[in-house]
Amino acid sequence: PKSGVPLAIVDEHWSYAIRSAAAATIACKWLASRKPKILGLVGVGTMGSNALRCLSTMYKFEEIRCTSGRPETRHAFAKNWSRELGIPVLAKDCIEEVVRGADIAVGGTTSGEIVTREPWLKPGCTFISLARRELDPAGWAKMDKVVIDSWEFNMLQREFRRMVDSGLFSRGQLYGEIHELVSGMKGGRETDQERILIHTTGLVSQDVALAHFLYRRAAAEGVGLRLPSANDGSN
Numbered sequence: 001p002k003s004g005v006p007l008a009i010v011d012e013h014w015s016y017a018i019r020s021a022a023a024a025t026i027a028c029k030w031l032a033s034r035k036p037k038i039l040g041l042v043g044v045g046t047m048g049s050n051a052l053r054c055l056s057t058m059y060k061f062e063e064i065r066c067t068s069g070r071p072e073t074r075h076a077f078a079k080n081w082s083r084e085l086g087i088p089v090l091a092k093d094c095i096e097e098v099v100r101g102a103d104i105a106v107g108g109t110t111s112g113e114i115v116t117r118e119p120w121l122k123p124g125c126t127f128i129s130l131a132r133r134e135l136d137p138a139g140w141a142k143m144d145k146v147v148i149d150s151w152e153f154n155m156l157q158r159e160f161r162r163m164v165d166s167g168l169f170s171r172g173q174l175y176g177e178i179h180e181l182v183s184g185m186k187g188g189r190e191t192d193q194e195r196i197l198i199h200t201t202g203l204v205s206q207d208v209a210l211a212h213f214l215y216r217r218a219a220a221e222g223v224g225l226r227l228p229s230a231n232d233g234s235n
Contacts, residue, residue, distance in 0.1 A: 008218075009227070010211040016202075019210050021050035021108075023178070024128050024200040027147055028058060028104065030181040030188030031196045032126045035059070036103030041066040042095050042115055044077040047108030047130045055104065056085060064089040065098040069109075096120050099127075107134025112159070118142050121195050129199040137163040144194040145175040149203055157201055 039061045041048045048066070055061075064081065066089060068074040078091040092098045099105045099120040107115055108130040118139025121127055127143075129135050140146055140163070151171055154160040163169050176186040178200070189196060218224040 008211070008215040008224070010214055012207055012211060015210050015214060016207060017046045017050050019206050020130065020200070020202050021047055022054050023149065023202060023206055024130055024198055025051055025054040025058070027178045027181060027198045028055070028126060028128075031145070031147060031198060032059075032189070033103050033124050033192060036126075037062040038102045038104075039064045040098040040102035040105040042098055042105065042107045042134070043109035044068045044074055045108065045110070048106060049077075051106045051108055051128065051130070052081065055106075059104075061085075061087060063087065065092050065102065066090070067092045067095055067098045104128065106130065109134065123193040123195060126196045126198065129197065131201065133159050133163075135197060135199075137166075137168045140169045140197065141173055142195075143197045145189075145196045146173065147175055147178060147181065147196070147198050149178050149200040151177065153203060154199070154201055160201075 036059050039052070039055060039059075041052060041064065044066050045068070048068075052064070064085070064087065066074050066077055066081075068077070071091070071093075074091040078089040082089040095116055099116050101122055102125060104126045105116065105121070106128045108128075109115055110131075112132055114133050114136045116127065116135050118136055121139075121143075127135055137159075146169070148154055151174065155164065164171075178198075180186040181188055
């Protein structure tokens, strides 16, 4: 049998960041309220910025709130995106101010600590957790629906497995995985009052698929640096 050969070398720094946000926000097509007006961003780094880029193509927000570890960072983020989007982007001093009243809230920090508390989420809110413990594990079972990217892969993550092993959440309480929504195997939001959690850690298969897409697009457009073929005998 033939062995595999490399097709391309793709720098995933940019693609990984886009994929991470897009893989979670795509689920909002089925799970977010029909016309979300307020977006809250907990963390304004790479994940928060790309979540905003994705969500602003899907919805017309009237207000965006943000917070981060450093005041100068969040104020600069708010100023830049207010100008870019033409709507108010408000820097807040604490997470609760960002999350309370938001129709969609995104947790995209690098913290290993609990960040957002479940009581802060209003009826109808969709909370997107992009890593670690963005939402208090004690609050997961109190959400109306919980959707993740992969149960098996998440069980390899220390914080997630600890939550399951401690009895705070179980597979029986899981509504479904994102691919089940996309394929139509599961329905989405059922009422305007449901509070829904979308949690992703990201899948390597998505990185491979996106890298292959970029490779095919580059080849079709004749861009990129061509390397000697692995089969042509070149050293």
